Amino acid sequence: MKYALITGASAGIGKALSYKFAEKGHNIIITARRVNELGNTKKDIESRFKVNVIVKTGDLAEDGAASRLYDDLKRYDINILINNAGFGDFCMPWEINLEKANRMLNLNVKALTELSLKFVRDHVEEDATLINVSSVGGYYLFPIAVSYCATKFYVSSFTEGIAAAVKMEGKKLRAKVLAPGPTESEFLIAASKDAVVNGKDFFTDKNAFITAERLADYTYRLYESDKVVGIVDGEKKLILKDPMFQIFTSDTKLA
Numbered sequence: 001m002k003y004a005l006i007t008g009a010s011a012g013i014g015k016a017l018s019y020k021f022a023e024k025g026h027n028i029i030i031t032a033r034r035v036n037e038l039g040n041t042k043k044d045i046e047s048r049f050k051v052n053v054i055v056k057t058g059d060l061a062e063d064g065a066a067s068r069l070y071d072d073l074k075r076y077d078i079n080i081l082i083n084n085a086g087f088g089d090f091c092m093p094w095e096i097n098l099e100k101a102n103r104m105l106n107l108n109v110k111a112l113t114e115l116s117l118k119f120v121r122d123h124v125e126e127d128a129t130l131i132n133v134s135s136v137g138g139y140y141l142f143p144i145a146v147s148y149c150a151t152k153f154y155v156s157s158f159t160e161g162i163a164a165a166v167k168m169e170g171k172k173l174r175a176k177v178l179a180p181g182p183t184e185s186e187f188l189i190a191a192s193k194d195a196v197v198n199g200k201d202f203f204t205d206k207n208a209f210i211t212a213e214r215l216a217d218y219t220y221r222l223y224e225s226d227k228v229v230g231i232v233d234g235e236k237k238l239i240l241k242d243p244m245f246q247i248f249t250s251d252t253k254l255a
């Protein structure tokens with residue numbers, strides 16, 4: 001029995017992805033720190049769709065937690081991994097709380113890397129899919145969130161790099177980047193208590209947001225497509241694209 005592993009599934013985008021992939025007939029393994037939310041989601045999904053839902057709780061920002069989670073799930077046949085757990089920090093670079101910045105690096109970068117590399121190592125020859133959740137801020141720098149953007153540039157380039165390596169060697173695994181724009185979720189609560197930074201409401205245009213359910217539809221379209229990048233544009237539409245980072249080849253001429 002095949003499973004999709006979805007991290008950060010207790011709220012927002014990850015929760016919506018859990019419903020979307022279950023609705024499409026995938027058994028799912030959902031993980032986050034909050035046990036009650038995951039338990040309720042399991043109950044609700046299993047009552048609506050004919051799929052199995054496995055719940056695993058844990059703090060992925062803790063040292064080694066991602067590796068332990070992956071090893072603990074070895075008995076399941078996971079053919080889709082969605083690294084969605086992540087958070088932002090909206091502040092100027094000189095105002096950042098270093099402890100929070102470290103947790104962000106641990107979750108957005110380290111845990112995602114550990115899970116991705118183990119998954120890729122085990123499934124590179126198989127019909128398997130890795131989807132890493134980046135951000136529009138993983139392709140454009142926002143001065144109000146440079147550390148967060150840098151973590152997401154890492155996610156974008158790392159995942160595009162895996163896609164390039166897989167293509168170069170003719171392997172079967174597919175690696176994809178989802179780059180959401182503003183999406184309704186608990187993200188702003190974690191990124192900045194009230195999204196007001198230096199007296200400015202960071203997201204003044206509430207109309208810029210899409211629902212997490214719409215983003216989950218977009219993600220499924222990316223999953224089904226042969227494109228590597230799915231980015232949400234200023235019109236709130238999904239644009240499916242080829243990789244955006246330049247790949248160095250023997251013909252590359254450095255300026």
Ligand SMILES: NC(=O)c1ccc[n+]([C@@H]2O[C@H](COP(=O)([O-])OP(=O)(O)OC[C@H]3O[C@@H](n4cnc5c(N)ncnc54)[C@H](OP(=O)(O)O)[C@@H]3O)[C@@H](O)[C@H]2O)c1
Nearest residue numbers: 008010011012013032033034060086135182183185186187
């Ligand atoms: N919403 C947006 O506008 C937006 C835009 C671009 C990109 N994104 C990206 O989308 C992804 C999902 O964010 P979201 O908007 O859905 O935010 P969210 O509503 O805050 O959800 C974040 C999820 O990650 C989990 N999580 C947080 N810290 C964790 C930890 N230490 N260990 C394990 N799980 C943890 C949370 O669950 P627990 O608290 O239960 O652990 C929750 O399920 C993130 O990678 C974010 O950077 C969001």
